[in-house]
Amino acid sequence: MLPAYGLYTHIRRNELRARALVIGLFALNLVLAYAAALVIRSAGTGLPFGAAPSLEAYLRAALHDLLWLGPLVIAGTLLWLFVAFRTHQAMIAGVVGARAVSVFEAPDLHRQLEALCISRGIAVPALQIADDPALNAYATGLNPQQYAITVTSGLMAALEPREMQAVLAHELTHIRNDDVRTMMIAVAIAGILAFAADHAFRSALMRDLPDDRGGRGRAGALPAQLIGVALVVVAWLLSQAIRFALSRTREYVADAGAVELTKDPDALISALLKISGRGDLARAPSGLMELCVDNPRTGFLDLLATHPPIEDRIDAIVRYGGGRLPYPAPWPA
Template identity: 50%
Template sequence: MAAYGLYTHIASNKTRSMLLLAGLFLLIYVMVFAGALIGEVVVNSNGSVAYYINAATRDLIKALPFATIGAVLWIVIAYFGHQKMIDSITGSESVTRQEQPRLYNLLENLCISRGIPMPKLKVMDSDALNAFATGLNPRQYSVTVTTGLLRALNDDEMEAVLGHELTHIRNGDVQLMVVAVIIAGVVGFAAELFFRIFINSGFRFGGSPSRSSSSSDNNKGSGGGAVIVIIIAVALIALAWALSLVVRFALSRSRELLADAGSVELTKNPDAMISALRKIENRGELPGATSAVMEMCIDNPREGFADLFATHPSVDSRVAALVKFAGGHDPGRMALPSDTDAAEVSNGTETPPLPPRSGPWSNGKSLAGSAQEPLRGPWSRHA
């Protein structure tokens, strides 16, 4: 069914996401099957390919309940402990209205305007410009922003970022991404474990069979099948690991665009969302954060070859979507004000004059144009 409008796109995306998540769960069984193939070769290295596949299939059927229980147990553990793990990795701490009145009031006003339960508010001490939402139920929901973001954005831009994160919570993105990261983590952990064991054990083919004599007789002269089966198992493990990454990327990429649109729907201010994205662009790398944490952030910067594995659409494509569908205005890539100016901005909504360009976009002029040109578009001063 075709999607028309924001809410039908959200509903359609949820359906696709659940299918992707189911596929991600199936990858666990692929890993179990690959492990069964390797196990059968270890037990009997003189079997044929057909023998190993049949034996591994029987092993998989027997192991299905245990694999399912193990995966569910892992999800339950993460359900109760994932927030503590994220907080320990990022160093984020909860703040109150008295500690962060500006930030708290912006978030509270957005929640009141839409009847959304107020999530916990956390601040991470980092110069990086980023924010993310986490939680698997209303008691756990939280929105975390960095101190660098607080200094760099004015009130309108900060409100847009908070609206983006609230949309992730409203759309159920945070629950889905946490579960996806957990399941993909199981696949990745198992893949790494298999490869480490395979490399460090000095696995050799051609060992004598340890099965019964009847099994050996049935597979006599088929020792070469072990090599083929090991290759198949390694290929399955690598494929499962790669597909788990692809599913995570597919889930995250589509949701960022919808969260941008949801922020505009909450704030009615597309220019604020665009300017926030331009300021955050390529400045969001959190020191020491894992890839799982970065996937939940508003921006996950990647450059060069790493961009092939980006979990987020590029800022250019996100801005282009907001310009096309929300009527916003794109000022282009931006240089940030100094920390002193940014701190002054944090107390009001006015954007200070931007410094000259620096870096690869330098042309000797300020970002707003030459000194003689008036500021235009969303950056213009109101009389």
């Protein structure tokens, strides 16, 4: 997080960085296509007629296959993004159990969100409630007509009005900065890579590895297939790293935007302290948890954590947003 005077510069830099990372995810799909062609060539279809069997020949044949396979992969990815564009909100609501909440059911919630949107002259997103005791919130949507902010019933019961306003401002900042759209695209593309990687491993396990000792006709097939599997692993690992990089950096910016909108850093600190460790939505997939205010699913030794620790986020608010820790402090200064 940066001081207030540097917030918009940081947001712009983050947008450019996010676009580069999403382009990187598309590039990884091409790497995956090349790996698939290499595995298929070495495992069964072999080389074009007349080609001398060698590792170099398999690599060249897979590169030739990429000329027609690559466009198909990109087209398939775009088609999947179109399907996600049309159906993602209904799927998320169905999994989590979220429903639209009217102004008569939650007048204070609507009033707080409308006040934040009016102060910045932006359209008011829809409001939804998920019946879940966890303390969390998330934003969804790929365009202004789809944008929605969902809060859990547990969050509504636990937070005071000013704390809830800070959480709404955090999610609204994600929408203002196009974080929601970027993360939805990244999760969708990374999901394709994960599915393809899993399929490749299952196929490799069900198929006997080529044996170079079987004769000249199979020379180079085994190392070619091993290279193909290695490329699949590398592509999947890089796709996960890109997802985590997108999530972690944007949480700091969203916290800064919430402080700027509400002018109440202490309320955000108080809300984060209450949410910390209590935000796991039991029915939510990992991709959705990446969109939440807090994601307590950290993975092995925090290496797969999509959100920075709550302590680090609060420390940034104290350092740069003028916030104050409650006394006594929840952790050593």
